[in-house]
Amino acid sequence: MSNLPAHKIRIGLVTATIWNNDGFYSVDLSRSYKNGDNEWKNTSGFFQADLLNAAKCAERAEIWISRQLSNR
Template sequence: MAKTKQQPAHEIRMGAIKATIWENQTQTGTRHNVTVSRIYKDGEEWKQTESFGRDDLPLLAKVVDLAHTWIFEQGV
């Protein structure tokens, strides 16, 4: 039997910066984790990295802040 790939609970993207919010059920309730990445194109292929340059940091801060707000709005 094939394992089903977990889908994100929510994604926030601004320009090339993306925050992916994952929902996990635990014994103490729902918990959220966030992964962040920068999307870029290498030739014809889209790739992503977890490395950010100086000019990415202001947008990264905004995306992470929006992820934080979304998680709190879930009321869990």
């Protein structure tokens, strides 16, 4: 796996990070939040209000990966 993601998709506080693993892609979904010290952090847990954005990020990640694979 590369140290840098191949692509990122962000909708609201939800981010899909796409990794290229020697031609095979994987996706990490995360939600950003501020902790008690007002610092930005990420979590893999989602509230109900985040689920539509998570689904949209996942769909857009799938489309992006499909386009990469069809360009080979």
